[in-house]
Amino acid sequence: MAVEALIAAVRFGLGPRPGELASAGADPRGAVKAQVRAPLVPPPPRDVAPTAALVANLLKAIRNADEATVLSYLKGEARKIYLAEIRAQMARAVNTDTPFYERLVLFWANHFTVSAHKPAVTGLVGAFQREAIAPHVTGRFVDLLKAATRHPAMLLYLDQAGSFGPNSLAGRRRDRGLNENLAREILELHTLGVDGGYEQADVGALARILTGWTVNPTGQGEASFFEPKIHEPGDQRLLGTTIREAAVAQSDEAMALLAHHPATASHLATKLVRHFVADDPPAEAVAGIAKVFRDSGGDLKAMSLALVDLAQPWQAPLTKVKSPTDLVISIYRLIGLVPEPEVAVGAMKLLGQQPFTAPSPKGWPDTGREWLSPDSLMRRIELAQKVGARLAPVGDGNALLVQALGAAAPADVADSVRRAGDRASAIALVLASPQFLRR
Incomplete structure (x- = not known):
């Protein structure tokens, strides 16, 4: 039962909090399942404006503005929002009583990646996770798909906001064209998969179906909306099915077709x-x-x-390697402390996974070979040593090992922690142990 309690905490959760393993009941599986409940809708961080206003401010900063104005916005307001969102995310992760739910949110946010690797969306990445992902992870996939692909962060990240149907009213007047980025990623990454049987013609058809979805520059009402003037008219053929022209309903039908494939x-x-x-x-x-x-x-x-x-x-043994995000969250859950956002960013950046900055729409990798190279292992040891040094005045490695691994702690690890020359080293040995680095 001790092993099942640990698996429940680290494989399905985000790592044990102090006393969690010792107080685990007789049914760890049932306890995990009890966390899959009605949707949770995280509130926005304090002092972060509604998303519609964020979009309007972003567009105002980047349209017809010089480079200095854009950089000032990105390093000022956008950076402030980014850090506020990280603070809120870390607080939820460290304090939540439903870590399985939060893990599902992180999983689906990575599946539908929106990344501040594109600086223009830096101030929107947290709102995307709160508004498009978190409320839908225990609902229907088709609703999650629509919410994620129609959120302003996604529309801007994959350039859908500027995609005009070539034969639409606005497309003919402005000589604006089609952008296939979002359509391609929906097919390749979000639904069918790269080997899902679609063709380039399907990418084009879906791109035409998606035209009309754009962002609202006014700051009033919804942050994204359907604009008929930029929607490509006509029926479209997607995966051998004719999707009739019907404005918003056309994209609804296409999303349902893909979601149930x-x-x-x-x-x-x-x-x-x-x-x-x-x-x-x-x-x-x-x-x-x-x-x-x-x-x-x-x-x-x-x-x-x-x-x-x-x-x-x-x-199965705990062979999954914790991603940097997993590792940092599990450390702070273990010590019961919510880090300052700059500290969390620094720790994750040291390990190669700065929050909300996946390098491409594919998201972060989910296999150990990407996260446990010799260099990355040394960085994990470095982080463990830094935490050990910070906690040494008040921490105890032996107690921390019990909190982290419970009765599942291997005898050789326990012996190494007991024999450590000082408190900082003992704590570092716990946090850098192979068992703690895996889930």
């Missing part, structure tokens, strides 16, 4: 099993989760519960 079920199941079970997802587990997706009509709550019901996550 068998290739989407397999693609999503593979990613979920890879995240919660093993870097090389067991085929039988993938098939089982894909079947739940198909049978439930894309019910993400049913999929999440089915993941917990799998035998493999509870039987």
